[in-house]
Amino acid sequence: MKRRFMFSVCIVVLLAQACVGFTLEPGIYQRLNGVILLLPLSVLAAFKLMSLLANTEGENQWVKVMVPSLFALIIVMTWQSVTNGYAISKILLPTPVDIFAAFWGNLPTLWSDFKQTFLKAVVSGYLIGCCAGFAVAAVAARSLFLQHCLLPLGNFVSAIPIIGIAPIMVMWFGFDWQSKAAVVVVMTFFPMFINTLSGLQSVDPLHKDLMNTYAANSLQVFLKSELPQAMPFIFNALKLNSTLALIGAIVAEFFGTPIVGMGFRISTEVGRMNMDMVWATIVVAALAGSVSYGLLALLEKMVLFWHPSMRATKHK
Helix, strand or coil, X not given: CHHHHHHHHHHHHHHHHHHHHHCCCCCHHHHCXXXXXXXXXXXXXXXXXXXXHHCCCCCCHHHHHHHHHXXXXXXXXXXXXXXXXXXXXXXXXXXXXXXXXXXXXXXXXXXXXXXXXXXXXXXXXXXXXXXXXXXXXXXXXXXHHHHHHHHHHHHHHHCCCHHHHHHHHHHHHCCXXXXXXXXXXXXXXXXXXXXXXXXXXXXXXXXXXXXHHCCCCHHXXXXXXXXHHHHHHHHHHHHHHXXXXXXXXXXXXXXXXXXXXXXXXXXXXXXXXXXXXXXXXXXXXXXXXXXXXXHHHHHHHHHCCCCHHHHHHHHC
């Protein structure tokens, strides 16, 4: 009974906040000082509701999805309530409703930007950079000379900011998506190389000795001993690169691009003070990065179901 009562109170408070944010006129917090108490109360109610859900007996997949979804919803509601309740200027921070309106009203433009930046520059650069990093690491694992040469170079290149690489790539490969893909290749190559090399070197020497005892050749040792042990490191690099690639492509578009692309859209609309469109583009980029990361995490669970770390996570 007490649990149901707390659920009801939390939901009522959150509905009240939604009413302030989505239905009442702007600036209500400035005119009615008493309403301002609703904001901290709604935040406390949100955390209490998420705590009740997270501690539900017999936790299942529904609860695991519900808690982060509710957390995201609370952020949006609080954002809407603050920006609408205080009548904050759209130039400083547009409301989620305004951002959604800009998103819905500019779907063809956003889709063209998504294709230019993500489907062309990010995907191609990501695949080339990750595959090249993996291949070079597989060779370097058997060559101390390559390790001594490439590891310092990787640290050096990783320290170079994107704004230093992007203009050079634009001069070399032109203003179209190829130069952005080149930036992505540079940003994703060394994380994949370093992680893969670390994974291949983490194999227990006893495992290699056992494989040699069974007269296994180098390829068999690599495929059946070294590669399985390195897979967690490889997936860590893949997930890390999924975000680095998108950031690199968008930033590179600030330094020269055709009249299409996420980076071009952000820089252009900022100059026009059209912040609704800027935030709509940011939302598209965030969704693309989140979906990419989520798909890679799901693939990791499917491929590494046998790994102790996956089994430990499953039984928690």
